[in-house]
Amino acid sequence: MTIAVTDPAGAPRRVARGDPSLRARRIAGFGLLSPALGLMVAMLALPIGALVLLSFWTQDGFAIDRTLTLANYARLVAWSDEATVWFGIPFHLAYPVPAILMIKSLVMSLVATVAVIALAFPMACFMAFRVTRHKALWIIVLTIPFWTSYLLRVFSWKIVLGFNGAINSGLIALGVIDKPLEFLLYNPSAVVLTLAHSWVAFAVLPIYVSLEKIDRSLLEAAADLGDSRWQRFRRIILPLAAPGTIAAALLVFIPTVGDYVTPALVGGPGGTMIGSLVQQLFLKQNDAPLGAAVSIAMMAIIALLVVIFLWAIGYGRMRERRR
Amino acid sequence: MLRRPDLLTLYAILFVLFLYGPVLLMPLFSLNDSTFATFPLKGLTFRHYADMAQNAPMMAALRNSLVIASVVTLASTALAIPAALALTRFRLPGAAPIVSFMMLPLVIPSIVIAVALLVVILKFLGLALSLWTVAAGHVLICLPFCLTVLMSRLEGFDPSLEEASNDLGCTPWQTFRRLTLPLAMPGVISSLLLGFIISFDEFVIAFFLTGTENTLPVYLFSQLRFPNKLPGTLALGSLILVGSAVLVILAEVIRKRGVQSDNAGDI
Amino acid sequence: MTSAPPIITLQGITKRFGSLTVLHDIDIAIARGEFFSLLGASGCGKTTLLRILAGIEQPSGGSLLIDGQPMAGVPANRRPTNMVFQSYAIFPHLNVAENIGYGLRNQRLSRSEASARVAEAVALVKLDGLADRNAHQLSGGQRQRVALARALVCRPKVLLLDEPLSALDKKLREEMQLELRALQRSVGITFVFVTHDQEEALTLSDRIAIMEAGRVLQLDTPRGLYERPASRAVAEFIGTMNLIPGRVAAVAGEAVRFDAGRLGHLDGRAGAAGLVAGGAAFLALRPEQLRLERAAGTAEAGPGRSLSGHVAEAAFLGDRIHYRIRVAGLDRAIAVFVNNAGGVAVHPLGAPVSLDWDAGAGLVLPA
Numbered sequence: 001m002t003i004a005v006t007d008p009a010g011a012p013r014r015v016a017r018g019d020p021s022l023r024a025r026r027i028a029g030f031g032l033l034s035p036a037l038g039l040m041v042a043m044l045a046l047p048i049g050a051l052v053l054l055s056f057w058t059q060d061g062f063a064i065d066r067t068l069t070l071a072n073y074a075r076l077v078a079w080s081d082e083a084t085v086w087f088g089i090p091f092h093l094a095y096p097v098p099a100i101l102m103i104k105s106l107v108m109s110l111v112a113t114v115a116v117i118a119l120a121f122p123m124a125c126f127m128a129f130r131v132t133r134h135k136a137l138w139i140i141v142l143t144i145p146f147w148t149s150y151l152l153r154v155f156s157w158k159i160v161l162g163f164n165g166a167i168n169s170g171l172i173a174l175g176v177i178d179k180p181l182e183f184l185l186y187n188p189s190a191v192v193l194t195l196a197h198s199w200v201a202f203a204v205l206p207i208y209v210s211l212e213k214i215d216r217s218l219l220e221a222a223a224d225l226g227d228s229r230w231q232r233f234r235r236i237i238l239p240l241a242a243p244g245t246i247a248a249a250l251l252v253f254i255p256t257v258g259d260y261v262t263p264a265l266v267g268g269p270g271g272t273m274i275g276s277l278v279q280q281l282f283l284k285q286n287d288a289p290l291g292a293a294v295s296i297a298m299m300a301i302i303a304l305l306v307v308i309f310l311w312a313i314g315y316g317r318m319r320e321r322r323r
Numbered sequence: 324m325l326r327r328p329d330l331l332t333l334y335a336i337l338f339v340l341f342l343y344g345p346v347l348l349m350p351l352f353s354l355n356d357s358t359f360a361t362f363p364l365k366g367l368t369f370r371h372y373a374d375m376a377q378n379a380p381m382m383a384a385l386r387n388s389l390v391i392a393s394v395v396t397l398a399s400t401a402l403a404i405p406a407a408l409a410l411t412r413f414r415l416p417g418a419a420p421i422v423s424f425m426m427l428p429l430v431i432p433s434i435v436i437a438v439a440l441l442v443v444i445l446k447f448l449g450l451a452l453s454l455w456t457v458a459a460g461h462v463l464i465c466l467p468f469c470l471t472v473l474m475s476r477l478e479g480f481d482p483s484l485e486e487a488s489n490d491l492g493c494t495p496w497q498t499f500r501r502l503t504l505p506l507a508m509p510g511v512i513s514s515l516l517l518g519f520i521i522s523f524d525e526f527v528i529a530f531f532l533t534g535t536e537n538t539l540p541v542y543l544f545s546q547l548r549f550p551n552k553l554p555g556t557l558a559l560g561s562l563i564l565v566g567s568a569v570l571v572i573l574a575e576v577i578r579k580r581g582v583q584s585d586n587a588g589d590i
Numbered sequence: 591m592t593s594a595p596p597i598i599t600l601q602g603i604t605k606r607f608g609s610l611t612v613l614h615d616i617d618i619a620i621a622r623g624e625f626f627s628l629l630g631a632s633g634c635g636k637t638t639l640l641r642i643l644a645g646i647e648q649p650s651g652g653s654l655l656i657d658g659q660p661m662a663g664v665p666a667n668r669r670p671t672n673m674v675f676q677s678y679a680i681f682p683h684l685n686v687a688e689n690i691g692y693g694l695r696n697q698r699l700s701r702s703e704a705s706a707r708v709a710e711a712v713a714l715v716k717l718d719g720l721a722d723r724n725a726h727q728l729s730g731g732q733r734q735r736v737a738l739a740r741a742l743v744c745r746p747k748v749l750l751l752d753e754p755l756s757a758l759d760k761k762l763r764e765e766m767q768l769e770l771r772a773l774q775r776s777v778g779i780t781f782v783f784v785t786h787d788q789e790e791a792l793t794l795s796d797r798i799a800i801m802e803a804g805r806v807l808q809l810d811t812p813r814g815l816y817e818r819p820a821s822r823a824v825a826e827f828i829g830t831m832n833l834i835p836g837r838v839a840a841v842a843g844e845a846v847r848f849d850a851g852r853l854g855h856l857d858g859r860a861g862a863a864g865l866v867a868g869g870a871a872f873l874a875l876r877p878e879q880l881r882l883e884r885a886a887g888t889a890e891a892g893p894g895r896s897l898s899g900h901v902a903e904a905a906f907l908g909d910r911i912h913y914r915i916r917v918a919g920l921d922r923a924i925a926v927f928v929n930n931a932g933g934v935a936v937h938p939l940g941a942p943v944s945l946d947w948d949a950g951a952g953l954v955l956p957a
Contacts, residue, residue, distance in 0.1 A: 025413055025414075026413065026415060026416070028413065028495075029409040029412070029413025029414075029415045030409065030415065031409075032405035032406065032408055032409035032413070033405070033406050033409035033410065033415070033421070035402050035405065035406070036402040036403060036405070036406035036425065036466060036470070037406065037421065037425070039402060039462065039463070039466070040424065040425055040427075040463070040466065043440065043459065043460075043462075043463045044427060044428065044431075044436070044439075044463060045424075046443065047436075047439035047440050047442065047443045048435075048439050050439065050442050050443045050446075050447055051435075051438065051439040051442050054442050054446065064446065119338065119341075122331060122334050122335075122338075123334070123335060123338045125331060126331045126332065126334065126335040126338075127335075129331075130329075130331055130332060130335070136575070136579050139575070140571070140572055140575045140576075141339060142342075143571055143575060144567075144568050144571050144572070145342050145343070145346065147517070147520050147521075147524075147567060147570075147571040148346070148520075148524065148563075148564050148567040148568060148571070149524040149526075149540065149560075149563055149564065149567060150524065150526065151524070151526045151540050151543060151544060152346070152349065152524075152543075152560045152563060152564060153345075153346055155349075155543075155547055155556075155560065156345040156346045156348060156349055157345055158547070159345070159348050159349065159352065159360045159557075160345045160348060162360075164359050164360070164361050164550075165360065165361070166348055166352075166360065166361070166362060168361075169359075169361030169362040169363075170362040173362045173363045197341070197342070197345065200338075200341075200342065201342055250430075251429070251430065254430045254431075254432070255429075255430060255431075255432050255433070257432065258432025258433075258434050258435060259432065259434075260433075260434045260527055261526060261527065265547065275432065275434045278434055278435075278438060279434065279531075282438050282441065282531070283531075288438075288442065288446070291438060292438065292442065295434075295435050295438055295439075298432075298435070299431070299432075299435060
């Protein structure tokens with residue numbers, strides 16, 4: 001999502017500092033930019049800063065103790081001799097809920113993201129290589145679900161999977177089962193399925209764009225050099241589509257870790273995620289400082305994982321090569 | 324459109340079914356003469372839709388959402404137009420990191436944005452929550468979308484058009500009014516429509532930042548827990564789906580048409 | 591042309607983009623009513639110079655006068671110049687008439703006067719009947735005419751044209767060249783024309799400035815550039831030129847004795863000032879000024895104006911025959927163009943031949 005800044009005369013962009021006409025243009029440019037940029041700073045950068053500050057304060061009954069302290073973060077990692085066992089993993093934490101929910105959210109998000117990419121990639125291939133006419137129509141078909149209410153898309157799975165839902169009532173009506181299946185809804189799998197469904201259309205488009213950009217003559221050249229269809233896919237399409245696919249994966253993974261709506265609607269008690277905890281701490285348990293600490297820790301962990309991931313796969317080099 | 328049915332085509336069809344299937348159950352059951360969303364279908368009825376008009380809280384929430392979405396989309400588009408111009412036309416130093424910063428709301432989980440704004444509003448500014456605080460939060464999350472749509476539109480046309488206008492005697496303001504704005508119009512309209520949809524459908528930020536009054540998604544969320552309210556919820560949901568779909572199609576068609584008509588005949 | 595004050599005076603115009611200097615100290619005076627071309631390969635700075643005239647780019651140094659008025663600080667919209675852009679920059683949301691009338695809206699004309707001017711311009715560029723067409727319904731040639739009319743209708747003192755014919759196919763381009771020349775004569779406006787096509791520049795221009803790497807190499811009439819190129823670069827840029835390397839043996843006024851090494855001494859005239867005996871130089875010979883004979887025949891021009899070799903290549907082009915003659919002691923074969931005046935025999939490959947030329951045809955240029 002960056003823009004290319006090029007000079008119409010094809011000249012390098014660095015311009016002599018003394019050029020007065022250019023200075024005037026820059027001032028005008030920043031003038032035009034300033035309302036939007038100012039709003040972003042005032043309503044995004046400052047609030048996130050405030051959230052960080054709050055995470056160093058503590059809740060004291062109904063008041064807030066404004067002494068700077070790491071107490072909230074300490075609580076998230078405080079040691080306990082007694083272990084809370086979750087999926088066979090012992091957590092030696094005095095307050096294990098945030099850590100467990102964080103790991104659970106990361107795992108659920110990761111599974112959903114992998115599912116999204118696995119589902120979206122063939123669809124993007126179809127759009128790029130099979131659809132010759134009416135491409136715009138297909139794009140609209142894939143765009144509509146993304147823009148229509150997230151809440152309703154999640155809710156529709158409740159109708160599908162519910163105790164009295166479409167699958168259960170359908171199967172009963174067909175005589176396949178005689179009492180509703182209870183394992184369909186209110187569990188982590190339902191959350192993962194719903195997340196995958198909600199985000200899959202969103203992932204198709206960036207992958208499709210990176211496939212579409214591949215020069216068709218590269219594929220013809222590969223075929224001419226003796227590559228089979230599968231070899232062309234593996235040796236040309238996959239490497240060239242990798243940056244777009246990774247970008248799509250991150251655009252799905254990052255927001256879903258902190259999702260609140262999906263676990264709230266289809267997760268049930270077993271399907272809660274870290275976002276649910278943040279909501280609880282802020283709105284139910286009235287411990288905003290701890291909630292702030294959980295939010296900041298969540299963002300920091302996501303950011304760290306993303307950076308490590310991008311570094312590990314050499315994303316920077318991959319993009320350079322793609323140019 | 325398709326050369327021959329093959330595995331990939333079959334997959335695409337299944338994919339679209341998966342994408343639309345669950346969502347389309349909502350309008351289906353909303354027309355079913357039953358209080359449960361279950362098979363087999365009992366019969367066709369429009370009474371769930373007729374009942375909606377009597378539902379005063381729902382109507383109030385609808386009105387709130389329409390007002391907020393209109394205000395939000397006008398504000399974000401009005402902010403995004405000059406910003407998009409600055410970022411595509413002025414060769415500003417540091418434009419790339421600025422754009423990345425402006426795109427942040429796309430990747431920050433909305434619950435974090437919501438609580439961060441909540442903290443500032445309640446603990447730092449000491450303001451009361453209201454529909455206006457919801458609107459402010461919505462402007463923030465609409466801005467990146469409006470900006471993307473407008474920037475891609477503005478990047479699309481030949482920079483010598485503006486030079487030609489300037490050369491033919493127009494001041495920068497006249498060039499904007501007579502050339503840039505008319506050319507960017509499809510982008511402006513799709514920015515307005517998308518901003519409207521995003522705000523109208525947004526739940527998490529509204530849920531955290533609203534005061535005593537509800538927006539439609541917040542109202543809907545409160546109703547989802549009550550099984551006996553299901554048919555009304557389905558009817559409302561169906562209407563929202565249809566409305567959003569119409570707006571999205573409109574936005575896309577306008578954007579695409581604009582792009583096509585400018586490029587045809589180009590050398 | 592020389593007595594009236596120039597319409598454009600460029601003095602010491604320099605343009606830098608960061609550390610890169612794209613124009614070095616350009617001095618040009620363009621006369622009123624002249625068809626003036628800036629000719630050079632892409633990247634030579636010709637388009638930047640044109641954009642400085644238009645006011646789209648600002649020079650980093652130097653002064654620019656248009657019709658006696660200094661242009662420093664005058665924005666493009668207040669200059670008495672109009673431009674035809676390389677891409678034509680036809681406004682896609684307006685029809686032909688609206689495109690042409692675009693600039694008139696800024697000139698405080700009455701509605702009827704403006705529409706009369708538009709109609710006149712439409713007729714001038716032969717677009718009658720297309721006034722209601724949309725931009726994207728036009729062919730390349732028609733778009734070019736709209737761009738011309740849109741600029742001319744504003745009655746600029748100078749019309750700037752940035753490679754306006756480069757997007758057209760060859761036949762249409764040649765047609766438009768003639769039309770453009772006729773149009774310029776009929777409206778009497780000064781044209782400044784940027785092109786990389788030397789044939790186009792020769793066809794159209796009163797005078798041409800040949801540019802390379804941000805400098806003007808030579809400024810002259812087409813005939814002057816062709817017959818009296820002052821440097822090797824210009825000689826090679828305009829038309830085809832054979833260059834024989836060697837040294838200046840002796841200079842006596844215009845006449846230069848040229849030492850071509852193994853080929854002996856040849857006669858030439860000085861192509862540039864400052865030739866000194868012993869300096870490295872080239873003898874420049876135009877292919878069409880060379881005569882070709884079977885080697886059996888004696889070279890009639892005598893020693894100092896002849897060479898001998900054999901035919902390495904011969905191409906029959908209809909109106910003329912192109913030969914490449916391999917001369918012992920020269921790395922590059924000599925090009926010779928022979929007019930096909932009818933009944934001219936084509937020398938076979940490998941045939942021994944002799945070349946000669948008239949006194950004054952050989953031009954000595956500094957290396």
